[in-house]
Amino acid sequence: MREKILYMLLALLVAGFWGCAEEETGEPVILPRTLSPYVLYPNDLANNDSASAHVAEGLQLLVHPKVSYTLSFEKDPNIEDAPVLQLFRLGEMVSEGRVSTSHVRTLEPKLEGSRYVYEFLCEELDRNTWVTTLVLDGELYKGTTRWARLAAEGPYSDTLSLNLIVVGKVDFLDSFMNENLFAELLLTNFRTYYSSIVIDTLYVRYAHEHPTLGSKYPANEPWVAGRSSDDMFVTELGGWPEPKLKNALDILLVHRIEADWVLGYSLLYGSNLQGGTGSTVVIGAYNKTPSGEEGVPYTSMISTAIHETGHFFGLRHTTATLADFEVDMDYSNYEDGFTDTPYCKDLLTSGLLKSRGGKPVSDFARLPTLRGRFATAFDMNSCPDSHNMMFPAVNEDGVDGFTEQQLEHIRKNLRVYPH
Ligand SMILES: [Zn+2]
Structure with missing residues (x-):
């Protein structure tokens, strides 16, 4: 599916070419010959x-309305003249095999250092999603980027509200636990760990009470994400239709997830804080194991x-897993780029957490990032990042939370996401 869609995009983009010159820069508008699968994300x-190697031709940029962007890269020391940047909007799929694209603008650079x-x-x-080309002297730029x-x-704003949406029948491992107490603890912990932003309110809603979709989510049936419906993100429950729940992050609590060890x-x-693709975070109260299931503390x-x-x-x-490399298709992204989070060489070479257990979830073929338990024994304490919140597996010895650079990244990107 994923390959097919990319192929269709390729075919479309190959066909498109504008010969007309832009007034300001004198350069012709040139679409990429191919659309690269690489995406550059805000503040990553x-x-x-x-991704860096594809700026001249077909790099995808994730962009949000009313946000100011600065795209930059190292000047090629062997080429004196500067290329112009051309940006194209990658539109919706308009019919089988066709996607709309349009030229957004052409920009000249400043040289800084x-x-x-x-x-x-x-x-x-x-x-x-916008797509880039670099053009110099009437053709695609050939320099390094x-x-x-x-x-x-x-x-x-740097204020965020949360919606906890309980999907189907959820039992907790801990007998004293219930949805309301869980919600209370969730809010307290979000406020503790997300200390660079304001966590405002947490609302609890039940999928079976959804005004239009409620009948699809019976209160007495456990929901297994990835099995009870095709959409493992249960996207339709994001963007709850109630004014005060808009512009909040939707956290879906399900019985369990249909993939071994995935929490x-x-x-x-x-x-996305407004419903639709990318608007839901899914967690399970139980864990699928090769022999059945077990409750999660x-x-x-x-x-x-x-x-x-x-x-x-x-x-x-903090340390990439093999599944993460599948998301990016880039082995240079073996760690997060922050200087205050160490990474774990032993984990990188261990081959753990390699199973994905998911499917592409949107037309743009972005893959989910999973969190689970290690299926085989691995000494997490050999990893200098094992207590960071973004270590890829659950550390039941506890977590220290986020570092300063991670917290700053969260604050910056919350201000980029419309809400
Ligand atoms: Zn993760």
Whole structure:
């Protein structure tokens, strides 16, 4: 499915070409010959070697309305003249095999130190994907474009509300636990760990009481995400239709997830607080195991919700797993790029957490980021990052939380996500 969609995009983009010259720069508008699968995300500090190599042709940028962006990369020391940056909107699938695209603008760079810097404001109405080309002397730029970065500054508030949506029948391992107590503890812990933003209110809602979809989610049946319906993110429950619940993060609590050892998931840079793709974070009260299922301690459920929400804000694992490399298709992103989070060499070479157990969830083929338990014995304490909230597996010895750079990243990206 994923390959097919990319192929269709390729075919479309190959067909498109504008010969007309733009007034300001004198350069012709040139679409990429191919659309690269690489995406550059707002404020991401990972190495992104593959994305960087594609700025001249077909790099995808995740953009949000009213946000100011700075795309920059290292100047090629062997080429004196600067290329212009051309941006194209990647639109909706309009019919089988066809996607709308349109030229957004052409920009000239400033040279700051050794880097070319292009600044632009996104004037979209909704979040979107833009695609780049670099053009010099009437053709696609042939120079190198190392260390590409997309810095983003948004106008939105640093306050976040949460919706805990209980889907189907949920039992807790801990006999004293119930939905309301869980919600209370979840809110307290979000306020403790997300200390760089304001966590305002947490609302609890039940899927069976949803005004239009309620009958699909019976209160007495356990919901197994990835099995009870095809959409493992249960996306339709995001964006609850009640004014005070709008513009909040939707955390879905289900019985369990249909993948061994997986406790929760979200999209890396889910980045959507308004319903639709990328708007839900899913956690389970039980864990699928090869021989059945087992309950998850409520402390691990809460830390999983906090961890997955970190991915929603664009935090990567402190040490990448093989599954993470599948998301990015970039082996240079073996750690998160923050200088105050160590990474674990032993874990990188261990081959653990490699199973994915998911499917592409949208037309743009972004894959979920999973959190689970190690299926085989691994001494987490050999990892210097094992107590960080974004360590890829649950550490039942507890977590220290986020570092200062992670907290700053969360604050910056909350201000980029419309809400
Ligand atoms: Zn994770």
